[in-house]
Amino acid sequence: MPQRIHYTSDLATTLEGVLNALSPRGVVVITDSNVLQAVGPLCPLLTSQPCLALDPGEENKDLSHLTAAWDWLEDQHATRDTVVVNIGGGMVTDLGGLAAATFKRGLRMVNVPTTVLGAVDAAVGGKTGINYHGLKNEIGAFAMATDVVVSATPLATLPRQQVLSGFAEMLKHGLLSSADELHRLLEFDPYPIDPEGWLPRLQTSIEVKQRIVESDPHEHGARRALNLGHTVGHAIESHALSQGHPVPHGYAVAWGLVTECVLSHLRAGFPSSLLYPLASTVRSLYGPPPITCDDYDTLLALMRHDKKSHHGEINCTLLTSPGTPLLDQDIPATELPPALDILRDLIQ
Amino acid sequence: MPQRIHYTSDLATTLEGVLNALSPRGVVVITDSNVLQAVGPLCPLLTSQPCLALDPGEENKDLSHLTAAWDWLEDQHATRDTVVVNIGGGMVTDLGGLAAATFKRGLRMVNVPTTVLGAVDAAVGGKTGINYHGLKNEIGAFAMATDVVVSATPLATLPRQQVLSGFAEMLKHGLLSSADELHRLLEFDPYPIDPEGWLPRLQTSIEVKQRIVESDPHEHGARRALNLGHTVGHAIESHALSQGHPVPHGYAVAWGLVTECVLSHLRAGFPSSLLYPLASTVRSLYGPPPITCDDYDTLLALMRHDKKSHHGEINCTLLTSPGTPLLDQDIPATELPPALDILRDLIQ
Numbered sequence A, B: 001m002p003q004r005i006h007y008t009s010d011l012a013t014t015l016e017g018v019l020n021a022l023s024p025r026g027v028v029v030i031t032d033s034n035v036l037q038a039v040g041p042l043c044p045l046l047t048s049q050p051c052l053a054l055d056p057g058e059e060n061k062d063l064s065h066l067t068a069a070w071d072w073l074e075d076q077h078a079t080r081d082t083v084v085v086n087i088g089g090g091m092v093t094d095l096g097g098l099a100a101a102t103f104k105r106g107l108r109m110v111n112v113p114t115t116v117l118g119a120v121d122a123a124v125g126g127k128t129g130i131n132y133h134g135l136k137n138e139i140g141a142f143a144m145a146t147d148v149v150v151s152a153t154p155l156a157t158l159p160r161q162q163v164l165s166g167f168a169e170m171l172k173h174g175l176l177s178s179a180d181e182l183h184r185l186l187e188f189d190p191y192p193i194d195p196e197g198w199l200p201r202l203q204t205s206i207e208v209k210q211r212i213v214e215s216d217p218h219e220h221g222a223r224r225a226l227n228l229g230h231t232v233g234h235a236i237e238s239h240a241l242s243q244g245h246p247v248p249h250g251y252a253v254a255w256g257l258v259t260e261c262v263l264s265h266l267r268a269g270f271p272s273s274l275l276y277p278l279a280s281t282v283r284s285l286y287g288p289p290p291i292t293c294d295d296y297d298t299l300l301a302l303m304r305h306d307k308k309s310h311h312g313e314i315n316c317t318l319l320t321s322p323g324t325p326l327l328d329q330d331i332p333a334t335e336l337p338p339a340l341d342i343l344r345d346l347i348q
Helices: A011-022 A033-042 A063-075 A090-102 A116-122 A153-157 A160-175 A179-186 A195-214 A222-227 A230-242 A249-268 A272-286 A293-304 A333-346 B011-022 B033-042 B063-075 B090-102 B116-122 B153-157 B160-175 B179-186 B195-215 B222-227 B230-242 B249-268 B272-286 B293-304 B333-346
Strands: A004-007 A026-032 A051-054 A082-088 A108-113 A127-132 A135-142 A147-150 A314-321 A324-331 B004-007 B026-032 B051-054 B082-088 B108-113 B127-132 B135-142 B147-150 B314-321 B324-331
Touching: A004 A011, A004 A195, A011 A082, A011 A108, A011 A147, A026 A033, A026 A090, A033 A051, A033 A082, A033 A153, A051 A063, A051 A090, A063 A090, A063 A127, A063 B135, A082 A090, A090 A108, A090 A116, A090 A127, A090 A135, A090 B090, A090 B135, A108 A116, A116 A160, A116 A195, A135 B063, A135 B090, A147 A195, A153 A195, A160 A179, A160 A195, A160 A249, A160 A272, A179 A195, A179 A272, A195 A222, A222 A314, A222 A324, A230 A249, A230 A293, A230 A314, A249 A272, A249 A314, A249 A324, A249 A333, A272 A333, A293 A314, A293 A333, A324 A333, B004 B011, B004 B195, B011 B082, B011 B108, B011 B147, B026 B033, B026 B090, B033 B051, B033 B082, B033 B153, B051 B063, B051 B090, B063 B090, B063 B127, B082 B090, B090 B108, B090 B116, B090 B127, B090 B135, B108 B116, B116 B160, B116 B195, B147 B195, B153 B195, B160 B179, B160 B195, B160 B249, B160 B272, B179 B195, B179 B272, B195 B222, B222 B314, B222 B324, B230 B249, B230 B293, B230 B314, B249 B272, B249 B314, B249 B324, B249 B333, B272 B333, B293 B314, B293 B333, B324 B333
Parallel strands: A004 A147, A026 A051, A026 A082, A082 A108, A108 A147, B004 B147, B026 B051, B026 B082, B082 B108, B108 B147
Antiparallel strands: A127 A135, A314 A324, B127 B135, B314 B324
16 A cells, blocks of 8 residues: 655644544554654644653663563553654654554554655655664664655754755655756755755655655665665764764765765766766855865775675665666675765865 | 465465565565464475564464564564465454555555365454454554465464364355355364365365445444354353453354354244254364353453443344344344353253
């Protein structure tokens, strides 16, 4: 069953309609304490139904919070006819989603993303998970929310850095969509959030992801296109973290996108007429990447240990043009230093 | 993707072919220490590949053994290209299946059942799970093994009680199939196991289950037919356990099948010409149920708390005839004592 995605400027009313259509015997809400405070006034469900407020933050997306969610579902006497509503960012939809997917072998769920990244990535497509032994999403399941309710209104309360971090994934979706959509995003002013202007950009971005996910729900092929920017991005993110100067995930993805578009230009003819404006937008929104040529060896080692790598090669998604990905490309290690040089030249 | 079920008298060769066809980058085996000892000589894979031998028994189908399986998969550097082979009874295919289904959001798996119940029930159909806070299969997922390799050879080492316990589920499948298949089973001598005679009976039984599961993978409708015998059976099993005289699950199901066929006769015209031979077979294989009329109140209370019951009514699957189930029937509590009286009259 494909996911139903509802785009709305009236979150409370739309969510009420979605729940009525599911005819549940009970509704329970999983959120985190930050969301409860920030989004509570927009979403009466947070106070009208039993609500579990998790400790916020990726570092709490772990087994102990998963078992806490299971225990709470038991306390609420949740049955196979209960609907779980996950209201929050990626941490909530990932962990609440896994709790719902595994409690009594799966309760129905509805996702209400409250961050940009949650809306365009985590809440849609059925990936759930927790971190385990420090490994990201090491334990998880593919389990689709029946419905996702997307509104830009809750996003308007987010700080700039978080908005921009999520916007990087929208740039990625633009690159996977078309030159037209990429241009629209490069001309778009993402911050501060104007909910009316944002909703159609969210919709286009989610539709790109949804189209890819529907063609490959369990990540055996086409879905790997969504890794665009992430091989290099993850390496930059991990390296910055290990240096004690963490960068937001989306910032690292933005720099990764530029680098992988450089590689796409060199190896697959991705047009420089798109590469330059992309780099210019990334420079103005995210600033320069925190790397020097002294970091290249470490970055290369991290890329070789990426989970997409099967036997130590460097594996990327490349693009011949916007909307035309080349999956599972093995990149010779010798090509990375020049590409990173160009990244640093373009964004300094 | 439907499950591929392979029926074979040469387990080792068939399993080898199945694994070759999956082209895994690695194969790991999950089993239990009893199976390792009993089935090892039949199945070279148990010694040729990395193998996790769980502590045997339903009481170990818990979160601590699930996390042990996750940890072991990490130690083996399992990736999304690894295939997990679960070799064992229901405990192994349930827990190993859940571990595989949730590790990195799902590895491919192959099930090799080594018990009758495992073959005709647990290994087929995609239900995985662990017990949690004493609740059976409270945490789990629907995740299909790509292949199930069924051989009667490993079953020949099982003790009589365990064979008969599994055979009760085959009687259930016969009742859900046709009068012809039911007659074949009632005339079949299940113990001691003759692998050649058993393999076609296993195949027919599994095909009944598979047909029902394929029409309803997530237990929203038709799959509830498989609850036949289990509302009354679970109550007898729980009561016997609480009295300190546990009975094998299948024995309780056999008595439950007779009772629910009595109800089916009284309420839905299930023919007495089939009820009597069924009761006669159940009497000769399983003996009388360990209940008196003093136990009826307790049994009724247990049935009201069954997970199929939504608001305290007694919910059963009934049959108008073999192969024609009536799902989700609410039975007035007043009808149970006469049906249990008839059960005890038929089987004494």
